[in-house]
Amino acid sequence: MLSPSMLRFDSVAMRYPDGTAALDGVSLQLPRGQFCVVLGASGAGKSTLLRMANGLVTPTSGAVHVEDRRLSPAALSAIRPRIGMIHQQFNLVLRASVATNVLSGALPGLPWWRAVAGLFPEPVQRKACMLVAAVGLEEQHLRRRASELSGGQQQRVGIARAFMLDPPLVLADEPVASLDPQASHDVLALLRQQARDRGATVLCSLHQVELARAFADRIVALRHGRVVFDGPAQDFDSRVAHAVYAAGGAPPADGKVSGRSATTQAPEAVLEVA
Numbered sequence: 065m066l067s068p069s070m071l072r073f074d075s076v077a078m079r080y081p082d083g084t085a086a087l088d089g090v091s092l093q094l095p096r097g098q099f100c101v102v103l104g105a106s107g108a109g110k111s112t113l114l115r116m117a118n119g120l121v122t123p124t125s126g127a128v129h130v131e132d133r134r135l136s137p138a139a140l141s142a143i144r145p146r147i148g149m150i151h152q153q154f155n156l157v158l159r160a161s162v163a164t165n166v167l168s169g170a171l172p173g174l175p176w177w178r179a180v181a182g183l184f185p186e187p188v189q190r191k192a193c194m195l196v197a198a199v200g201l202e203e204q205h206l207r208r209r210a211s212e213l214s215g216g217q218q219q220r221v222g223i224a225r226a227f228m229l230d231p232p233l234v235l236a237d238e239p240v241a242s243l244d245p246q247a248s249h250d251v252l253a254l255l256r257q258q259a260r261d262r263g264a265t266v267l268c269s270l271h272q273v274e275l276a277r278a279f280a281d282r283i284v285a286l287r288h289g290r291v292v293f294d295g296p297a298q299d300f301d302s303r304v305a306h307a308v309y310a311a312g313g314a315p316p317a318d319g320k321v322s323g324r325s326a327t328t329q330a331p332e333a334v335l336e337v338a
């Protein structure tokens with residue numbers, strides 16, 4: 065049974081300074097432990113939504129809550145260590161070792177003087193070794209430079225780093241965009257397993273519908289900055305996909321189609337298309 069809200073968007077809108085409306089009245093609530101995938105065509109607002117969940121983008125209206133705490137500039141330093149980030153381009157320090165990259169995930173939880181000196185306490189070092197093993201990398205990889213690893217291996221390092229502080233919320237912005245199909249499958253399986261083992265909520269953007277259907281508990285689809293589908297992954301069928309990815313068209317207005325089922329994990333599947 066999933067417990068109450070880990071992440072909540074209340075009617076958030078985002079209009080960039082150049083006037084681009086990236087999000088328009090998005091409301092979502094993610095319970096603890098849910099693996100939620102955001103889909104949508106390029107420019108639909110997926111990255112903006114994820115960046116908003118981490119305080120990198122401030123909504124022009126509406127509010128974001130993490131563990132029922134409003135994400136404001138004043139609250140950011142307390143909330144950030146509760147969020148793990150996984151990036152499309154892995155964001156590793158390529159010249160540094162795998163161990164150093166994984167350990168860097170613990171920096172927000174260390175006193176400043178330890179962080180500056182790179183002094184990682186013994187339990188933190190043990191945790192890094194445990195996570196490297198958990199993501200399927202052998203011990204000998206710890207001393208290798210990140211640049212010597214394949215893309216799939218680098219993203220495994222990214223996942224290990226993201227879980228260093230046992231964050232209850234993990235944000236993954238197109239984590240498999242630069243990986244081949246097999247590595248994409250393996251990395252998503254690993255991310256889901258790590259999240260399940262640690263009870264973490266995941267909000268993950270993807271471009272591959274079939275991967276979303278395979279791994280998500282819930283799919284949220286955006287079109288022109290609005291939620292046009294929100295429901296169990298199995299309800300995201302080809303008809304829904306066609307409506308979400310149809311080229312051109314005006315922003316969605318009326319016209320509502322209910323999906324097959326409602327679950328306790330997600331609201332009833334709803335499709336709204338223009």
Ligand SMILES: Nc1ncnc2c1ncn2[C@@H]1O[C@H](COP(=O)(O)OP(=O)(O)OP(=O)(O)O)[C@@H](O)[C@H]1O
Nearest residue numbers: 080082084086104105106107108109110111112113
């Ligand atoms: N810093 C910015 N300044 C102005 N407009 C922006 C900025 N960042 C994003 N946008 C615009 O906001 C809209 C949503 O962009 P966003 O990156 O969130 O979409 P996306 O669904 O993640 O796209 P993709 O799948 O291509 O990464 C787009 O029209 C984009 O051009």
